[in-house]
Amino acid sequence: MMDETQLYNALNKYFGFTKFRDGQLATVKALLTGHNTLAVLPTGGGKSLLYQLPAYLLPGAVLVVSPLISLMQDQVDRLHRNGEKRVLMLSGRGQGPAWQLQLRRLAGAKFIFASPELLANPAVIRALQAIRLSLLTIDEAHCISQWGPDFRPEYLLLKQLRQQLDTPLTLLLTATATPRVRQDILAKVGLAANEVTVVRRSVNRPNLFLAVQELANDGDKRAALLKLVTRLPGAGIIYFASRRLATDMAEWLRENSSLKVAAYHAGMSPADRFRVQQQFMDEQLQLVCATSAFGMGIDKANIRFVVHYHLPTNLEGYVQEIGRAGRDGKQSVAVMLYCPGDEQLARQLTQVDFPSAERFNRVQAGKLPVQALGENYELFDFYRQHHYQYAQLKNIFKQRRRQADWQLRQVQAYLTLTTCRRRFILDYFGESAIEQTHCCDIDEPTWLTAPLLPLRQAVEAAPRPVHWDKQLRNLLNLA
Structure with missing residues (x-):
């Protein structure tokens, strides 16, 4: 085990940094002493370094399980820019000469990136078993709990994968996980709580002002959105639940403002998504209308x-x-727009049409094609192929339905708060409340119409100050 001086030297040697961010040193230490680790660090906390630095200090390769191609590609590009050539991102359909070449290249890779779906491929598992693997990293580990049952069930195979790879040292990374989700993550990858070191830092982002605007109808909501994005300085993201509306609203905002706006969603081609992402990063776009993709x-x-x-x-x-927002530590804003009835769309997004027992059993007996299972036939076919019985499957989805309903009720409770929104979020994630005044619209109800000089003075006097830069002194002055 390296001492701290050696770790700082390695940090500087491989990345050019002289300091660890909060939580990084504790996580790296835990891994280098052989402890499976769950790191719950805030968004922008530098989580990629948590597997990259140990990779250079441990023999063998690091396998990184990641949910999105764009996320993997970003990590690959960053490693390449840092001069690292031993990087492989598994992609494709699992067949053909190019695929076989990827598998042969595994032996020379230091960093291997793959989705859970590709890691369910027996050929990939055999190729990984043939190399020395020093660390299994599951990035965005909350997806194990959030997506596993009813969206991307291959996440449920990660426990089996870990066993097939001879239970390598494991790192689980996420920015948000309630106590229940943390327990669920560990259970689903087959780790007991006493086998895991948990490094957790607060989800609180003191420089984010939290607000909700309730509008009467969609016309008022559009007008409120236009007012917000044309008066707030700097870059922004608008999230939509619908791909179509993300595209339509991007066009509408271009027509009704001078802003440089583009849409981004999973229905676009990879080339178009990459172009929008790069333009946003390079300041060529001010605003992205996006889905959660x-x-x-x-x-x-x-x-x-x-x-x-x-x-x-x-x-x-x-x-x-x-x-x-606000990863540079400067004052930023998070606004949720709401019209009565919006919760119905959110509820629809979490619902899965479940096939009847008769239909499921007829597909199981080969009397109907798998497409007869409905719009989500691939999801149900996954469970069918992994020998789930109908009653067992129905119970899984029933539990998931209850969980999704409870989570949506917490969102609705957040909308109707009469007490501090920040305190509610911290309590939801099992954290103690902190003293921070004028941090949300509850205690600053004039945020939409009045300059917030009093806010600035109050926050600067608070125990955990928010730093305002000159450009953003009037960030919330929307009058």
């Missing part, structure tokens, strides 16, 4: 505001998304 891996320090046009389905996702 945009954000993971977006390390842009000067995003000044995040607006949710539709309700998020849970507070975990909401905190992840607003955490993309």
Whole structure:
């Protein structure tokens, strides 16, 4: 085990940094002493270094499980820019000469990136078993709990994968996880709580001003959005629950303002998504109208505001998304726009049409094609192929339905608060309340109409000050 001086020297040697961010040193120490580790560090906390530095200090390769191609590509590009060539991102359909070449190249890789779906491929597992693997990293580990049952069930195979790879040292990374989600993550990857070192830092972002605007109808909501984005300085993200509306609103904002706006969602081609992301990072775009597909891996320090046009389905996702604002520590804003009835759309997004027992059993017996299971047939076919019985499957989805309903009720409670929004979020994540005044619209109800010089004075006098830069002194002065 290296001492701290050696770790700081390694940090400087490989990355050019002289200091660790909060939580990084504790996580690296835990890994280098052989402890499986769950690191819950805030968005923008430098989580990629947590597996990259140990990779250079441990023999063998690091396997990084990641949910999105764009997120993996971003990490690959960063490693390449730092001069690291031993990087491989598994991609493709698992067949053909190019695929076989990827598998052969595993032996020479230091960093291997792959999605859970590709890691369910037996050929990939055999190739990984043939190399020395020093660390298994599961990035965005909350997806194990959030997505596993009813969206990307391959996350449920990570426990089996870990066993097939001879239980390597494991690092789980996330920015948001309630106590229940932390327990669920460990259970689903087959780790007992006493086998894991937990490094956790607060989800609180004291430089984010939190607000909710309730509007009477969608016309008023559009007008409120236009007012916000044309008067807030700097770059921003607007989140939508619908791909179509993200595209339509980007066009509408271009027509009704002088802002440089583009849409981003999973229905766009990879080339178009990459172009929009790069333009946003390079300051060629001021505003992105996006679905939740945009954000993971977006390390842009000067995003000044995040607006949710539709309700998020849970507070975990909401905190992840607003955490993309103000990474430079400067004053930024998170606004949720709400019309009565919006919760119905959020509820629909978490519902899965479940096939009847008769239909499921007829597909199981080969009397109907798998497409007969409905719009989500691939999801149900996954469980069918992994020998789940109908009653067992129905119970899984029933539990997931209850969890999703509870999470949405917490979002609704956040909307109607009469006490501090920040305190509510911290309590949700099992954290103690902190003393911070004038941090949300509850104790600063004139935030939409009055200059917030009193806010600045109050925050500067608080125990945990928020630093305002000159450009943003009137950030919230929307009069």
